[in-house]
Amino acid sequence: xxxxxxxxxxxxxxxxxxxxxxxxxxxxxxxxxxxxxxxxxxxxxxxxxxxxxxxxxxxxxxxxxxxxxxxxxxxxxxxxxxxxxxxxxxxxxxxxxxxxxxxxxxxxxxxxxxxxxxxxxxxxxxxxxxxxxxxxxxxxxxxxxxxxxxxxxxxxxxxxxxxxxxxxxxxxxxxxxxxxxxxxxxxxxxxxxxxxxxxxxxxxxxxxxxxxxxxxxxxxxxxxxxxxxxxxxxxxxxxxxxxxxxxxxxxxxxxxxxxxxxxxxxxxxxxxxxxxxxxxxxxxxxxxxxxxxxxxxxxxxxxxxxxxxxxxxxxxxxxxxxxxxxxxxxxxxxxxxxxxxxxxxxxxxxxxxxxxxxxxxxxxxxxxxxxxxxxxxxxxxxxxxxxxxxxxxxxxxxxxxxxxxxxxxxxxxxxxxxxxxxxxxxxxxxxxxxxxxxxxxxxxxxxxxxxxxxxxxxxxxxxxxxxxxxxxxxxxxxxxxxxxxxxxxxxxxxxxxxxxxxxxxxxxxxxxxxxxxxxxxxxxxxxxxxxxxxxxxxxxxxxxxxxxxxxxxx
Amino acid sequence: xxxxxxxxxxxxxxxxxxxxxxxxxxxxxxxxxxxxxxxxxxxxxxxxxxxxxxxxxxxxxxxxxxxxxxxxxxxxxxxxxxxxxxxxxxxxxxxxxxxxxxxxxxxxxxxxxxxxxxxxxxxxxxxxxxxxxxxxxxxxxxxxxxxxxxxxxxxxxxxxxxxxxxxxxxxxxxxxxxxxxxxxxxxxxxxxxxxxxxxxxxxxxxxxxxxxxxxxxxx
Numbered sequence: 001x002x003x004x005x006x007x008x009x010x011x012x013x014x015x016x017x018x019x020x021x022x023x024x025x026x027x028x029x030x031x032x033x034x035x036x037x038x039x040x041x042x043x044x045x046x047x048x049x050x051x052x053x054x055x056x057x058x059x060x061x062x063x064x065x066x067x068x069x070x071x072x073x074x075x076x077x078x079x080x081x082x083x084x085x086x087x088x089x090x091x092x093x094x095x096x097x098x099x100x101x102x103x104x105x106x107x108x109x110x111x112x113x114x115x116x117x118x119x120x121x122x123x124x125x126x127x128x129x130x131x132x133x134x135x136x137x138x139x140x141x142x143x144x145x146x147x148x149x150x151x152x153x154x155x156x157x158x159x160x161x162x163x164x165x166x167x168x169x170x171x172x173x174x175x176x177x178x179x180x181x182x183x184x185x186x187x188x189x190x191x192x193x194x195x196x197x198x199x200x201x202x203x204x205x206x207x208x209x210x211x212x213x214x215x216x217x218x219x220x221x222x223x224x225x226x227x228x229x230x231x232x233x234x235x236x237x238x239x240x241x242x243x244x245x246x247x248x249x250x251x252x253x254x255x256x257x258x259x260x261x262x263x264x265x266x267x268x269x270x271x272x273x274x275x276x277x278x279x280x281x282x283x284x285x286x287x288x289x290x291x292x293x294x295x296x297x298x299x300x301x302x303x304x305x306x307x308x309x310x311x312x313x314x315x316x317x318x319x320x321x322x323x324x325x326x327x328x329x330x331x332x333x334x335x336x337x338x339x340x341x342x343x344x345x346x347x348x349x350x351x352x353x354x355x356x357x358x359x360x361x362x363x364x365x366x367x368x369x370x371x372x373x374x375x376x377x378x379x380x381x382x383x384x385x386x387x388x389x390x391x392x393x394x395x396x397x398x399x400x401x402x403x404x405x406x407x408x409x410x411x412x413x414x415x416x417x418x419x420x421x422x423x424x425x426x427x428x429x430x431x432x433x434x435x436x437x438x439x440x441x442x443x444x445x446x447x448x449x450x451x452x453x454x455x456x457x458x459x460x461x462x463x464x465x466x467x468x469x470x471x472x473x474x475x476x477x478x479x480x481x482x483x484x485x486x487x488x489x490x491x492x493x494x495x496x497x498x499x500x501x502x503x504x505x506x507x508x509x510x511x512x513x514x515x516x517x518x519x520x521x522x523x524x525x526x527x528x529x530x531x532x533x534x535x536x537x538x539x540x541x542x543x544x545x546x547x548x549x550x551x552x553x554x
Numbered sequence: 555x556x557x558x559x560x561x562x563x564x565x566x567x568x569x570x571x572x573x574x575x576x577x578x579x580x581x582x583x584x585x586x587x588x589x590x591x592x593x594x595x596x597x598x599x600x601x602x603x604x605x606x607x608x609x610x611x612x613x614x615x616x617x618x619x620x621x622x623x624x625x626x627x628x629x630x631x632x633x634x635x636x637x638x639x640x641x642x643x644x645x646x647x648x649x650x651x652x653x654x655x656x657x658x659x660x661x662x663x664x665x666x667x668x669x670x671x672x673x674x675x676x677x678x679x680x681x682x683x684x685x686x687x688x689x690x691x692x693x694x695x696x697x698x699x700x701x702x703x704x705x706x707x708x709x710x711x712x713x714x715x716x717x718x719x720x721x722x723x724x725x726x727x728x729x730x731x732x733x734x735x736x737x738x739x740x741x742x743x744x745x746x747x748x749x750x751x752x753x754x755x756x757x758x759x760x761x762x763x764x765x766x767x768x769x770x771x772x773x
Binding site for chain 1: 663664691695697766
């Protein structure tokens, strides 16, 4: 049933081993459409892209720690080269994070099962997945490379990192698992949800908005995983089942609509020349097919009912409610607060999706380039259509997808209960379609015939100057203006002064200061005079002698 | 037997005290004199060990020490002092009391290291080794605390005295090693003498703080 392979390369005398179980197959299945779509979006001839995909596949199918790390680092190195094609500064930030993550993961996989190994895994893989507070690199590095790569990084690479967390937290380290491990994941996930959703609402650049939204979705998946891990450790079948259902279904859905949106953003860049939201507008007229596909993706991103993102969000809230009813008083208060955080996150995600589509694709073009945009190229459109078509069953038949996920859930948590989903979007969609059709028919039958003249609603447009008979497009609400109320209401409290990401202001900046201080110290040592160097050597000698004497004496 | 070790210890102790007073001296002429005394005692110690151990090699070591270190090098050093007109030169980078305290600490370190880590060795040579290590460390301290190039050289030579003291206390140390060390010291002295003249040509002084200042600015 579960095939294994041995590769005769790798560590001497050991080789590398591949093993495909239900979990690996699920994540490989998530990965495959993205790779196809990315290749269709213009990355087909790039060797680095295929190495990147190969590294992810190797990490997912690995049966031993060496193969896992090898694939993971192959993926990091290849994606670094790909980010470097876009821009240098984010690539440097990215490679720094990748090295940090490797420095945590490599010792962790060889440690005995215990809290230290778990924390190192969460730090290493979490930094790669963009979990707060190590998410600062993601909104910078994901938008930098070409669209096909951005899509695969955002949809696939973070999934590989999450796969590592799942594999170790639920399978490898399972004998030592404790409830607070789940609490760690929930806390990191909740912070990611809040900060990612808020920044997605406030950022002014299309691809950065998408990257911030990825931070939010990674946070949601991690919250689901954390609840499930806690439930598994406490032997709570409902919590474990619901949490895993939510997390895995979210991973599936996010792996479809986020690459779609990223490829679409790349096409916007290709057609208009910029992805700054304030320079776009009215793109549905010039690129109707792209607009339709982006609308589908935005519906997924906002977790609207009938979209692919709704069912997992629904399950996640159920899991959080189930978790809020179990455990001690602190856990109950914490999970109730988590519900509020999830609600704020969902509202902000909806706002971000509306802003993305409304400012970028509706209204009037704000620039000549946006007005002159032509329909996207055929290859990327086909890739997006593939992903969009795969979104449909996830959106309308989530129960069927959950049935497919059941073996994975049982592999991860054998005691988990997987109740059928209490949400049937297909029948809802049919009902909504019936109502809409009836309304349309009634309108046709009883509606007023002929045309009526009314005064134009001038909302959103200033008084037109004489040379612009149809109004001034620049007088529409801008992306910045749209986000301003949220920025004032929530952003001031959550973001660092000046609107910077708190992780950058309170983690990255102190690290940078520390680095500068270290460099100054090293420079002072380098500039020491001969006598000072002699004194260093002498002092070192005396210290060693003292250590020898004290060590022998005791 | 008892007399052998007590005399050897006495001479080692004198060498240590001389090395310590080297640290306290601020005048070059006095430092050279102390160094010369140290070398004399060292050669006497070598002769005594040669007599006690019935080793001809040690007599040779004593002769070399007497000839080179007790006679030739002090003459050379005094010549340099005269040439550079540094008879009255007084300097120290560190207050004398401070360097004395450091020196006492270093002797403590040496005793702390040698006595426990050589428990298995012959009991009475251990004290000799501790004294020799103290002399070496004191010489290094002189090298690091003085700013004058000549004072640093005297510190280096005193360090070498400590090495020879360790070597003669150890039965079975090959003579070639001592001989080559002595030759090396002579060569180093010649090379450093040439350097001193070059430094003097450029800076009109042997105080290396000027050199350090230039080095700092140059980078």
